[in-house]
Amino acid sequence: MNTxxxxxxxxxxxEFLGDDLLEVSLEQTYPLLRISRNKLYETCRFLKNTLxxxxxxxxxxxxxxxxxxxxxxxxxxxxxxxxxRIFVKVYVDEEEPLLPTVTHIWKSANWNEREVYDMFxxxxxxxxxxxRIFLPEDFKYYPLRKEFPLLGVPGSLExxxxxxxxx
Amino acid sequence: MQFEKQISKxxxxxxxxxxxxLYKSLEDKHATVEIDKSDPLATRMTLNMGPQxxxxxxxxxxxxxxxxxxxxxxxLDTGYLxxxxxxxxxxxxxxxxxxxxxxMDYLSPYSNNVALCMAVExxxxxxxxERASYIRMICCELARISSHLLWxxxxxxxxxxxxxxxxxxxxxxxxxxxxxDVAGHRFTVSHSRIGGVNNDFTPxxxxxxxxxxxxxxxxxxxxxxxLDRNRIFVDRNNGVGAIDHEEAIAIGLxxxxxxxxxxxxxxxxxxxxxxxxxxxxxxxxxxxxDNLARYYCRMExxxxxxxxxxxxxxxxxxxxxxxxxxxxxxxxxKDEVYYSMEGLIHDFMMTDTGVCPPAGAESYHxxxxxxxxxxxxxxxxxxxxxxxLKINSPSFSNLQGLETVLDGEMVADTVVIIGGMDPVxxxxxx
Numbered sequence: 001m002n003t004x005x006x007x008x009x010x011x012x013x014x015e016f017l018g019d020d021l022l023e024v025s026l027e028q029t030y031p032l033l034r035i036s037r038n039k040l041y042e043t044c045r046f047l048k049n050t051l052x053x054x055x056x057x058x059x060x061x062x063x064x065x066x067x068x069x070x071x072x073x074x075x076x077x078x079x080x081x082x083x084x085r086i087f088v089k090v091y092v093d094e095e096e097p098l099l100p101t102v103t104h105i106w107k108s109a110n111w112n113e114r115e116v117y118d119m120f121x122x123x124x125x126x127x128x129x130x131x132r133i134f135l136p137e138d139f140k141y142y143p144l145r146k147e148f149p150l151l152g153v154p155g156s157l158e159x160x161x162x163x164x165x166x167x
Numbered sequence: 168m169q170f171e172k173q174i175s176k177x178x179x180x181x182x183x184x185x186x187x188x189l190y191k192s193l194e195d196k197h198a199t200v201e202i203d204k205s206d207p208l209a210t211r212m213t214l215n216m217g218p219q220x221x222x223x224x225x226x227x228x229x230x231x232x233x234x235x236x237x238x239x240x241x242x243l244d245t246g247y248l249x250x251x252x253x254x255x256x257x258x259x260x261x262x263x264x265x266x267x268x269x270x271m272d273y274l275s276p277y278s279n280n281v282a283l284c285m286a287v288e289x290x291x292x293x294x295x296x297e298r299a300s301y302i303r304m305i306c307c308e309l310a311r312i313s314s315h316l317l318w319x320x321x322x323x324x325x326x327x328x329x330x331x332x333x334x335x336x337x338x339x340x341x342x343x344x345x346x347x348d349v350a351g352h353r354f355t356v357s358h359s360r361i362g363g364v365n366n367d368f369t370p371x372x373x374x375x376x377x378x379x380x381x382x383x384x385x386x387x388x389x390x391x392x393x394l395d396r397n398r399i400f401v402d403r404n405n406g407v408g409a410i411d412h413e414e415a416i417a418i419g420l421x422x423x424x425x426x427x428x429x430x431x432x433x434x435x436x437x438x439x440x441x442x443x444x445x446x447x448x449x450x451x452x453x454x455x456x457d458n459l460a461r462y463y464c465r466m467e468x469x470x471x472x473x474x475x476x477x478x479x480x481x482x483x484x485x486x487x488x489x490x491x492x493x494x495x496x497x498x499x500x501k502d503e504v505y506y507s508m509e510g511l512i513h514d515f516m517m518t519d520t521g522v523c524p525p526a527g528a529e530s531y532h533x534x535x536x537x538x539x540x541x542x543x544x545x546x547x548x549x550x551x552x553x554x555x556l557k558i559n560s561p562s563f564s565n566l567q568g569l570e571t572v573l574d575g576e577m578v579a580d581t582v583v584i585i586g587g588m589d590p591v592x593x594x595x596x597x
Binding site: 028063111129150159 | 246253418419432437438528546555557564566
């Protein structure tokens with residue numbers, strides 16, 4: 001990975017964000033930025049239009065299991081021109097798990113946001129089609145939250161009766 | 168009466184809310200409601216394909232709205248194979264979780280093993296011995312050939328020719344035999360270990376791989392001969408499911424489907440891992456972005472894989488350790504376990520606790536699996552279990568793209584396009 005390009009990209013981002021860039025971690029192979037929630041949409045647009053991060057690879061949700069800012073959502077972006085990967089992280093509060101959608105910037109965010117919604121219950125404002133992606137709509141829990149039991153919740157889904165002679 | 172009740176989409180028997188939401192979403196996909204008054208023949212209909220349809224390669228469900236024979240819009244319903252393996256990963260040690268990755272993309276289990284092991288090695292700072300990385304490369308390329316062979320057989324079967332399925336499976340059988348000798352399992356290999364691989368190649372396995380590498384290009388040439396200029400095959404695939412490169416990037420296609428649109432994005436050259444930077448190979452690309460382009464990309468990739476395996480044999484050290492010799496990072500060898508107390512304790516500790524990456528670390532590592540970028544994002548809390556493990560699976564990205572690709576295509580081409588995209592539901596549904 002070209003560190004000069006990476007540094008100049010990080011420089012551009014920090015100039016654009018100023019105080020809203022809360023944390024920069026370069027310990028791992030790829031830069032991981034934490035930004036403030038209310039600048040998320042502008043930052044994503046800036047990253048795509050100015051810094052050429054045109055390929056949204058995935059959106060990762062995680063449960064930090066702390067009292068405030070319980071969830072985090074990480075956007076994994078690739079710039080094919082500069083051969084760079086970047087991870088942008090925002091914290092989401094448990095009381096109001098709501099984020100602006102980025103489907104209008106990257107179309108591929110659609111299913112990825114639906115997956116985060118399905119697994120953690122984080123809602124995306126203005127999403128064109130916010131339904132659960134893996135589990136049926138009738139399921140009322142969010143399975144990747146830490147309090148969800150590993151064995152599941154008995155009776156949470158109505159299943160066909162498999163005994164041969166029921167009514 | 169009873170029958171009507173069962174098939175009614177207004178009153179489904181199970182998962183009522185889910186079915187209603189899905190049909191509603193199909194209705195307002197493009198947000199504009201067209202009222203078609205010039206439709207006296209009532210050609211508009213909603214068609215539900217899957218999840219048990221044999222041509223959807225698993226349990227994919229496609230909901231299509233048709234105007235005559237043209238798909239006006241479609242929705243994919245996934246999740247029929249959702250097993251929650253990300254949740255399971257949080258309750259297992261890293262090594263314990265590795266066999267579960269075999270069951271993700273079950274057509275190329277070796278690549279999945281390597282992807283997970285390399286992600287853990289990156290977060291826990293483990294360097295693997297050189298011979299082990301060559302063994303991994305050889306087996307990954309074999310897995311790529313095996314996966315592409317299944318794609319070739321089933322895709323051509325979807326296009327109408329049955330015999331290729333038998334011919335490709337004859338070649339896959341040879342790869343299964345190789346894996347049987349290498350790993351002790353034919354299908355779910357679980358051969359890779361954190362810090363190396365389980366065991367070295369046996370002389371029989373080496374001989375078998377060399378034989379396969381020698382004979383397979385002829386076989387491939389034969390298929391090229393019968394398919395490239397085959398009028399039926401070309402007509403069936405040319406211009407079908409076409410997508411341009413800008414749209415492909417926007418909807419996040421991965422792997423050969425993306426490369427068929429002209430974007431040479433391959434992790435093996437984008438961010439070389441193992442020893443791919445020392446290898447001489449090309450990344451096959453096409454610019455048409457249709458099903459025929461995907462066919463050429465995958466066929467050429469198989470030939471490149473053979474070249475890579477040959478180079479690996481040339482550059483591979485003849486002898487050497489195949490697993491890192493550090494009891495805190497990897498399993499000790501079986502000789503140590505059987506004949507020394509230390510070794511037994513270390514083996515027990517590895518099984519019980521395993522590798523513990525530093526607390527608070529989070530990292531990502533991706534490899535080029537046969538179907539595209541397969542990556543693992545791991546967050547560690549310092550224990551032997553991952554705090555969060557996110558799988559970035561190529562089939563998920565490709566299926567999302569399929570929803571756009573299918574729009575405006577003929578309904579008869581659906582199965583060919585699904586075959587050309589090569590999704591595996593175990594990979595997509597996690």
